Amino acid sequence: MKAAPEAQRRLLDLQAVDTALAQLAHRRKSLPEIAEIEAVAREISALEDERVRAQVAVDDLDRDISRFEKDIDQVRQRKAKDQKQLDAGGSLKQVEGLQHELATLNRRQSELEDAELELMEQREAAAAALTEVQDRITAAVHRRADAERRRDETSAEIVKEQEFKAAARGPLANDLPADLVTLYDKIRTETGMGAALVYAGRCGACRIELYGADLNRVKSAPADEVVRCEECRRIMVRTSESGL
Known part of the structure; x- marks a missing residue:
């Protein structure tokens, strides 16, 4: 799948909102x-x-x-x-x-x-x-x-915060390519997280360091290529902090 680098980076913003929503839901239940x-x-x-x-x-x-x-x-x-x-x-x-x-x-x-x-x-x-x-x-x-x-x-306070976060999520998701959001949501539903930043050569989701052929695969992938972690299958978002 292809998606502009900026769109991939904005997946992190969407993931941040979804993480916050998941944390609020867990907090409400706990x-x-x-x-x-x-x-x-x-x-x-x-x-x-x-x-x-x-x-x-x-x-x-x-x-x-x-x-x-x-x-x-x-x-x-x-x-x-x-x-x-x-x-x-x-x-x-x-x-x-x-x-x-x-x-x-x-x-x-x-x-x-x-x-x-x-x-x-x-x-x-x-x-x-x-x-x-x-x-x-x-x-x-x-x-x-x-x-x-x-x-x-x-x-009641948590519900208000959930509603606020949910309201912010809609426009954010709508501004991203539909196929990218569909893939992201599918992964997030299955694993709890859809996308993570690659940081210092590690997948930000499973924290496993990239090395060998896997590292070469990620480094050589075009900037608009949607890359997924071989270990946890999440979308790996590459930025200048990725150490690649």
């Missing part, structure tokens, strides 16, 4: 906030599991406490009934039987109330654990929201 958001999301997921377990513990204790309250209430009702019968009087045997049952019911009520008190203390600790994990979830959600805000702000 923002530290993205990793931060993913880490916080994993943290929130783990905390949600912890919150569910804490909530289940509280619910189980509430159910047990409710059962004890019902049992205590039943004992109280039975005591009230016995006390009413005792107050109404009766035979000695009936009175002794009621007194014995009341004593038994008092012991049972005391045992139930002690057990309930222990459960209530456990419930207080479980509720505190639930509140603590909920607070940690809230804090993590706030951190994620802050990271998302920073990500969006930085991403």
Whole structure:
């Protein structure tokens, strides 16, 4: 392929724009906030599991406490009934039987109330654990929201710069021979770089030094010949800095 030396040199300007665009795209995909958001999301997921377990513990204790309250209430009702019968009087045997049952019911009520008190203390600790994990979830959600805000702000800035670079690329590419740009774009799509300056006898893309027959090939090529690197296949742009 033939192309004027000046057109080949301007490929470097086009490559500079494309390199900048590639770097901006990579930067946008690799923002530290993205990793931060993913880490916080994993943290929130783990905390949600912890919150569910804490909530289940509280619910189980509430159910047990409710059962004890019902049992205590039943004992109280039975005591009230016995006390009413005792107050109404009766035979000695009936009175002794009621007194014995009341004593038994008092012991049972005391045992139930002690057990309930222990459960209530456990419930207080479980509720505190639930509140603590909920607070940690809230804090993590706030951190994620802050990271998302920073990500969006930085991403918006990068997009603006990408749009600016893309706008500059169009006129630059349009001023170059269409077949040269087509070849350049094909190589760039395949390798990430379409053209590079030959500098001090080295390919500016793969950094391999030209020597022997390859060096002679490049040195002897006409100025308007589009030369490609034998190693990396990129277009090699020759200037006075090429050392040929």
